[in-house]
Amino acid sequence: xxxxxxxxxxxxxAGGSLRLSCAASGGTYSRVYMGWFRQVPGxxxxxxxxxxxxxxxxxxxxxxxxxxxxxxxxKNTLYLQMNSLKPEDTAMYYCAAxxxxxxxxxxxxxFEYIYWGQGTQVTVSS
Numbered sequence: 001x002x003x004x005x006x007x008x009x010x011x012x013x014a015g016g017s018l019r020l021s022c023a024a025s026g027g028t029y030s031r032v033y034m035g036w037f038r039q040v041p042g043x044x045x046x047x048x049x050x051x052x053x054x055x056x057x058x059x060x061x062x063x064x065x066x067x068x069x070x071x072x073x074x075k076n077t078l079y080l081q082m083n084s085l086k087p088e089d090t091a092m093y094y095c096a097a098x099x100x101x102x103x104x105x106x107x108x109x110x111f112e113y114i115y116w117g118q119g120t121q122v123t124v125s126s
Contacts, residue, residue, distance in 0.1 A: 003115075004115055006093065008021050011124075014085060018122060021077055022078040024076040029098040029114070034051055034097050036050070036093060036095055038091035045094070050069065087125065096115065
């Protein structure tokens with residue numbers, strides 16, 4: 001069973017930066033798509049960024065130019081570099097793996113991914 005463990009969350013002031021990491025272990029999984037999602041209480045989980053096996057990246061409009069998704073396959077680790085953080089970025093952030101059926105039009109959909117981490121909280125104060 002694949003396990004995903006996120007780290008790197010915390011509390012920062014607006015304009016600050018954080019780097020989230022997601023370490024995968026315990027089994028094999030497809031790297032066709034891997035992604036980062038976020039969720040605030042009372043709202044649906046939102047796709048933030050995704051990366052294809054070939055390194056192609058996708059972002060939701062609200063984070064374009066501020067967030068960067070990357071991966072280190074040798075370390076089985078997914079990253080999300082978040083710069084110029086805003087209060088509206090406050091959420092629980094989750095990594096997702098094995099989006100083998102995802103596409104450029106569906107990478108942001110929860111059901112496209114098989115494995116999920118437990119989440120790491122990001123809080124941005126104004």
